[in-house]
Amino acid sequence: MGAVWTALKYGVRFVIGLVIVSLFFLAFYRFFPVPGTTLMGWRSMQGEEVKYDWVSLDEISPHLIRAVIASEDFKFCRHLGFDLGEMKAAWEDYKNGEPLRGASTISQQTAKNAYLWPGRGPVRKVFEAAYTVPMELTYSKRRIMEIYLNVAEWGDGIFGAEAAAQERFGKSAKDLTKYEASLLATVLPNPNEWRVDPPGPYVRKRSGTVRARMNTVEAEGFDACVFKD
Template sequence: MTRVMLFLVKVLLGFIALSLLLVVLFRFVPVPVTATMILDPNGITKDWTPLSRIDRNMVAAAIAGEDGKFCSHNGFDREAIEKAIEKNARGGRIRGGSTISQQTAKNVFLWQGGGYFRKGLEAWFTLLIENIWGKRRIMEVYLNVAETGIGTYGVEAGAQRYYKHSAARLTPTEAARMAAALPLPKERSVISPGGFTRRYGNTIRARIGVVRRDGLDSCIYG
């Protein structure tokens, strides 16, 4: 039993050391590839772009559509998590309460899919990036690794695919439509969206002004 315990302790310490090393490394170095990209049968189209060259409308749209409390939480939105648990208990489509920080941790260091083990690892990496990266870096990485279309990753590649120009000059409508498709990029159309995606995009478009007015992006541009 002692040998088993010693082995488990070594594994745990090794994991902690490796995870810290990777988080520190990606604080300064662009994330080269993720598990989601590697496992994508549609290939990979991406173009890492510094946040300084991504239009502020895209940042506001991401906050408006994905995580309105991004600048005020510590990586976890407890209210959103509690609401998700309540909705899931009533049945129907499973909903998550993930913040942009949690999504970034999952996208960069882990794999897609659920399970308590993966969620536990996600929480660990979320704590690390919140304390080592900070909000601006988290947003920068998120907007570069998030899937924005079939085989397309990052908002620069998405902007080029959908609008034929750089993410440095996205209009509020363009940014809102990309943000509306983020949760299901393989299923939701960015160009000429219809139904729910169009309505949701319009809602995000309206919320962009609220993000600016109320300083909900102040941790990035403050």
């Protein structure tokens, strides 16, 4: 019994410590730039040069904001962190024999990218949800988008919209055109395989769809929570 009691005490202490650390990071990232992520550290350990420049959301083109909403999370402004309809649709497709596809929202991706380790699995999904809920309750949608666009990976050790714009197009993120923004949003799901310089057939075709959806995002106000927060 002594060994069990000791293990239980250490387990409780670990959980309490984890909660305290998590709350610290949640509070810190609400107001201050994210200094780096686990994935950045992992890329650096693999020998890649990490390029990362934090900028405010005001220094990122509205085209890119609309492009990632159009491509990654059409209901970003209308959910509380989880798109239950998309999750249900993904599960139904899986049951019908299709490959299991991701149904993560921008909020979930932000939690994963900013706070957690790279990889997949049920344990990380639990932690992802555990960060997404308090983040949605305490951060503005504008702040979630700002973190997301600054820590997202765009391949070749490039992280964040500013570094991506500089490396791929030789300009600042605030000067990205609609076309350039749609290309960057298109490659986000697989940035180390899909290219924007030059884009392959799939990226060109998909980016055209993204641009059409961007028009809907703007016309229907699906970006209102970012620009009016």
